Amino acid sequence: xxxxxxLSIFLIVAFTSSAADWGRTGxxxxxxxxxEYLTKKAxxxxxxxxxxxxxxxxxxxxxEIKSDAAYKEYxxxxxxxxxxxxxYDTHPKSEKGDxxxxxxxCVEILKDAKTTKDQxxxxxxxxxxxxxxLHQPLHVGIADDRGGNQFQxxxxxxxxxxxxxxxxxxxxxxxxxYSELAENTKHLxxxxxxxxxxxxxxxxxxxxxxxxIQIYDTTTVGEDLGYGYMYQYTTVVRQQLQKGGIxxxxxxxxxxx
Numbered sequence: 001x002x003x004x005x006x007l008s009i010f011l012i013v014a015f016t017s018s019a020a021d022w023g024r025t026g027x028x029x030x031x032x033x034x035x036e037y038l039t040k041k042a043x044x045x046x047x048x049x050x051x052x053x054x055x056x057x058x059x060x061x062x063x064e065i066k067s068d069a070a071y072k073e074y075x076x077x078x079x080x081x082x083x084x085x086x087x088y089d090t091h092p093k094s095e096k097g098d099x100x101x102x103x104x105x106c107v108e109i110l111k112d113a114k115t116t117k118d119q120x121x122x123x124x125x126x127x128x129x130x131x132x133x134l135h136q137p138l139h140v141g142i143a144d145d146r147g148g149n150q151f152q153x154x155x156x157x158x159x160x161x162x163x164x165x166x167x168x169x170x171x172x173x174x175x176x177x178y179s180e181l182a183e184n185t186k187h188l189x190x191x192x193x194x195x196x197x198x199x200x201x202x203x204x205x206x207x208x209x210x211x212x213i214q215i216y217d218t219t220t221v222g223e224d225l226g227y228g229y230m231y232q233y234t235t236v237v238r239q240q241l242q243k244g245g246i247x248x249x250x251x252x253x254x255x256x257x
Contacts, residue, residue, distance in 0.1 A: 022241075025172070026167075027060050028056040028179075029178040029179075030131065030135070030248060031056035032178060032179060034131075039256075042255075046124070049117060050124065058124070059129055061125040062077075062126050073096070078130070078139065082142070083143075088100065088205065099139060100202070103134065135208055135240040135243055137209075137215055137240070138163045145162075153220075153222065154223070157224060185242045185245075196247065208240075
């Protein structure tokens with residue numbers, strides 16, 4: 001196979017994968033935030049499983065493996081779709097799995113004393129990513145437009161879709177690195193932290209769903225989004241990254257002690 005052809009395939013895969021969820025910056029920020037809320041025991045266990053790698057570094061792993069056909073079964077695990085007039089409980093579930101099921105599966109494997117280190121490390125990497133996905137509202141969307149991927153809009157005059165706006169456009173336009181986003185999170189009171197930590201994975205998913213509905217109610221197909229949209233939703237995006245990090249730490253502290 002000719003080198004130029006291999007390179008072309010790589011570029012296509014890299015391009016399509018980059019618009020899959022929060023994007024590298026968002027996922028790494030979530031992982032970095034979670035790191036700060038881990039117990040000492042959980043930190044030691046995670047460092048051993050990941051051979052010293054940080055949560056920020058492994059947070060993009062689930063996207064990186066999309067280019068490998070051996071991992072294609074995990075593609076549907078990045079999202080969950082059901083109609084706006086329905087609910088997750090009442091709508092038929094995908095036989096291939098979904099984001100909610102994926103998170104529960106990862107937790108189950110990480111808690112199972114019989115699973116190997118390699119199995120645990122693999123599913124830990126997935127879990128870090130999927131909790132990030134859970135807090136990107138368009139990942140709890142509708143199948144009709146593929147979670148906003150077919151909801152066409154413009155971003156500062158250039159054609160794109162609503163999913164990409166929430167994946168990367170808002171974060172990239174804000175021009176902060178993942179470490180800057182993690183370091184400059186809102187100062188939270190003990191009461192606020194307790195409130196974010198409370199609830200279940202289902203509760204967190206339903207919270208993202210409400211935000212998804214709000215986004216659809218305030219965005220029009222073909223709309224040219226720009227500074228006004230940034231003003232309206234940048235704080236929301238940063239809040240979701242912070243919540244994702246704190247809630248990831250909740251699961252990891254529960255798993256690892």
